[in-house]
Amino acid sequence: MYKVYGMSISGNCYKVRLLLEQLEEHYEWHEINLLKGETLTPAFLAMNPAGQVPILEIGPKKYLVESNAILCYLAEGTPYLTDNPYLRAQTLSWLFWEQYSHERYIAVARFIKHILPAGNDRLAEIPVLHEGGYRALDIIEQHLSKNDYFVTNTYSIADISLYAYTHCAAEGGFELGKYESVKAWMQRIESQPGFREL
């Protein structure tokens, strides 16, 4: 049985849990609180030297890290990841883009405003994070104005990955009001079989 080492409030960890539920896989959840330094213990760093959650344990001492890599591993051979080479590559493109151009702004703004203590020093980063985050929201709005889902017009791990932090962007101070296509897409995600909230 899979074990997941994750922090429940983290969108990156939620991605893994959502897909496991939708695949009806059994798993054990091990709660890790990074605010208490639990990702920096020797035992944790032996699993992931980068000190990050989530980690998926697939067997004795066999660990996978990086949320989007875990999604690809779990989705292989399922309807959540196409085996068409061009469309697989498009899926990966969105996954890489999510980490580099979306999560790094939208998730980090949420972490600072919603998870760190009120009045923390990192609030000074918010204007730059909002600038990058709105740029990312504009790009997904443009794509979703012409497509129901990110790849192949079918729900896939690209949607799971991008939903994880888009749906809670307001907790990072983002206004989603004008993003009509994004809001309609989120409703489509939330009506998928096996959907669970963060």
Place this chain on the structure above:
Amino acid sequence: MYKVYGMSISGNCYKVRLLLEQLEEHYEWHEINLLKGETLTPAFLAMNPAGQVPILEIGPKKYLVESNAILCYLAEGTPYLTDNPYLRAQTLSWLFWEQYSHERYIAVARFIKHILPAGNDRLAEIPVLHEGGYRALDIIEQHLSKNDYFVTNTYSIADISLYAYTHCAAEGGFELGKYESVKAWMQRIESQPGFREL
């Protein structure tokens, strides 16, 4: 024949070119100068709404974006990407980690110090970028002190991806002197068949 839209000095574009050469694929290179706004023209944004290089054109109006997604596409079915599910996932983990925890510091420091004009405003970002970049270098040194390559002890797209900006880190102001395992690994990369310099 493949077409690549890229900026020659970019490490992300170099990744694609290096793999294409090692695979002995024919390709046309279209030079794009992002400093002259060439990634922001309507024609370019029609290929990649994110306004980033590299882009791989694999057929009429069939474009792939994100350097590491392109590497996966090109390497499929070749010795540069294993088909063992666990090891494939480890490869993807390194590729995601490269973008989020390595490139965003080391490549950006190089961009500011080596590509933007001398005395530019972004030099103020260097201390933070160096902190993150040295953290990344420490992690790859630790891994390479026990492994010849990143995955399966075989040269793969994980090595290509991580080599792209590690080998020119000095241009971003990083001192590689103490990273003995990283330096030995770079020599192994540079002795691979079909290797070409950036």
